[in-house]
Amino acid sequence: MTSSMIGEIINAIGKDKVLTEKEELACYSYDCSTYKHEPELVVLAHSTADIVAVMKTAHKGKVPVVPRGSATNLCGATVPLKGGIVLDILSMNKIIEIDRENLTVTCQPGVITADLQNAVEKEGLFFPPDPQAMNMSTIGGNVAQDAGGPRGVKYGVMHNYVLGLETVLADGSVLRTGGKTTKDVSGYNLTQILVGSEGALGIFTEVTLKLIPKPEAKRTLVCAFDNLHDASRTVTKIIDHKIVPSMLELLDKTSVNLIQSYVDSGYPTDAAGVLLIEVDGSPSEVDKQIILVSELCKECNAREIKVAQTTEEADAIWVGRRSGFAALSAYKPTVVAEDAVVPRDRLPEMVAKIQEIADKYGMLLPTFGHAGDGNVHPHICFDPRDEKETAKVPFIKDEIYHAALSLGGSISGEHGIGIAKKHLVPLQHSELNLGIMRGIKAVFDPDNILNPGKAI
Numbered sequence: 001m002t003s004s005m006i007g008e009i010i011n012a013i014g015k016d017k018v019l020t021e022k023e024e025l026a027c028y029s030y031d032c033s034t035y036k037h038e039p040e041l042v043v044l045a046h047s048t049a050d051i052v053a054v055m056k057t058a059h060k061g062k063v064p065v066v067p068r069g070s071a072t073n074l075c076g077a078t079v080p081l082k083g084g085i086v087l088d089i090l091s092m093n094k095i096i097e098i099d100r101e102n103l104t105v106t107c108q109p110g111v112i113t114a115d116l117q118n119a120v121e122k123e124g125l126f127f128p129p130d131p132q133a134m135n136m137s138t139i140g141g142n143v144a145q146d147a148g149g150p151r152g153v154k155y156g157v158m159h160n161y162v163l164g165l166e167t168v169l170a171d172g173s174v175l176r177t178g179g180k181t182t183k184d185v186s187g188y189n190l191t192q193i194l195v196g197s198e199g200a201l202g203i204f205t206e207v208t209l210k211l212i213p214k215p216e217a218k219r220t221l222v223c224a225f226d227n228l229h230d231a232s233r234t235v236t237k238i239i240d241h242k243i244v245p246s247m248l249e250l251l252d253k254t255s256v257n258l259i260q261s262y263v264d265s266g267y268p269t270d271a272a273g274v275l276l277i278e279v280d281g282s283p284s285e286v287d288k289q290i291i292l293v294s295e296l297c298k299e300c301n302a303r304e305i306k307v308a309q310t311t312e313e314a315d316a317i318w319v320g321r322r323s324g325f326a327a328l329s330a331y332k333p334t335v336v337a338e339d340a341v342v343p344r345d346r347l348p349e350m351v352a353k354i355q356e357i358a359d360k361y362g363m364l365l366p367t368f369g370h371a372g373d374g375n376v377h378p379h380i381c382f383d384p385r386d387e388k389e390t391a392k393v394p395f396i397k398d399e400i401y402h403a404a405l406s407l408g409g410s411i412s413g414e415h416g417i418g419i420a421k422k423h424l425v426p427l428q429h430s431e432l433n434l435g436i437m438r439g440i441k442a443v444f445d446p447d448n449i450l451n452p453g454k455a456i
């Protein structure tokens with residue numbers, strides 16, 4: 001970037017919103033992946049007008065721009081691979097309106113996911129998408145990654161809730177798509193094309209989301225199994241009996257033990273596989289589901305079923321699940337969370353394949369995930385100072401995704417592609433599909449300045 005471009009941005013938005021010091025730039029060189037590259041400039045955007053001004057200068061000078069929320073993504077999506085500008089949107093954190101009659105919330109993109117959930121829950125409403133980093137992640141980042149979480153099994157993920165977007169495009173123009181209506185078939189659905197676009201098609205400056213009424217009651221169970229196969233086949237058994245839990249998570253023995261030693265969550269450490277299950281609805285529905293789910297778990301050889309008796313006990317169980325990534329970090333200095341998804345009925349095969357890969361490479365691959373969605377996160381835990389161990393990582397990773405694809409799955413359920421899985425995309429999508437995606441990118445961003453080098 002030239003100094004005259006930096007001067008133009010400072011003149012347009014003010015010096016206090018622009019960071020140029022080496023130490024400041026270093027803070028924006030990484031995210032929750034293993035990649036690193038420094039930007040040339042960081043802009044702390046406070047408004048749509050700030051972003052428009054930055055994009056006008058970037059467009060003229062063909063300077064790369066990477067929008068960034070809390071940088072909790074796990075795939076290198078906010079690492080400014082080609083330098084240029086990182087656009088920090090964390091200051092754009094206002095909830096603009098909770099509309100009780102239309103069941104919508106409109107907010108700026110930098111609102112923290114959990115803050116939005118708490119605000120709507122105070123009104124008796126519910127915003128289900130619950131990525132496990134929701135105490136840190138932003139709504140803009142969630143939209144751009146099409147994030148999901150344990151509640152995806154019953155309630156779906158971000159794309160099921162995004163109704164409208166205001167988006168600044170690569171040339172600084174402002175696009176409005178969708179709105180507060182839950183139905184809209186007027187032309188191509190541009191809102192949904194933007195969901196999951198990893199900051200490569202535009203920068204969201206306002207988001208309108210669908211809400212639903214908050215379920216009246218919920219209860220949590222922990223079920224212990226002597227083998228992982230029984231735990232994973234229980235998932236389809238429950239769904240096959242027309243019960244869709246609000247959360248249905250699977251953890252293997254290593255994960256259970258690492259989590260228990262990190263935070264006491266009441267998990268049975270001697271089990272080979274554990275299911276964490278939450279059911280919700282009216283109090284009578286919940287009681288019925290608890291009985292049925294317990295019976296189905298027993299039929300699949302669960303040897304211990306514990307129903308949380310208090311809200312505190314239930315909360316501790318889910319805090320444990322949310323602490324999974326941190327708990328694994330206590331085991332090895334580097335943890336790479338993989339994100340494979342298969343059709344739900346192929347889950348037992350996928351779990352078996354992960355175990356085979358772990359045995360083949362002689363490394364533990366602690367695995368947990370949103371089993372109800374067929375979405376598992378095997379974690380590659382390694383010490384980068386150990387050359388032998390580190391050399392195995394790319395092979396393990398590729399074998400995990402080859403296994404998922406061979407079972408009719410996908411290379412990402414929710415974490416996205418970023419830098420980490422770009423080389424795997426052609427294995428899943430044909431040249432025809434990729435050509436259409438490249439065409440869409442070229443329409444939105446003909447000079448390839450928005451988050452270049454990522455996704456496709």
Ligand SMILES: Cc1cc2nc3c(=O)[nH]c(=O)nc-3n(C[C@H](O)[C@H](O)[C@H](O)COP(=O)(O)OP(=O)(O)OC[C@H]3O[C@@H](n4cnc5c(N)ncnc54)[C@H](O)[C@@H]3O)c2cc1C
Nearest residue numbers: 069070071072073077132138140141144147148198199204
């Ligand atoms: C411990 C842990 C657990 C996690 N668990 C889950 C999980 O259960 N489910 C899940 O889906 N993910 C999970 N993640 C990944 C991560 O939290 C999500 O991808 C989240 O959506 C990222 O939000 P963010 O604000 O951190 O976005 P960032 O990481 O800052 O950005 C992510 C992407 O969004 C783009 N972006 C950010 N803001 C905007 C904007 N305003 N306009 C356009 N593009 C933008 C960026 O350019 C980038 O491509 C987890 C991460 C961690 C560290």
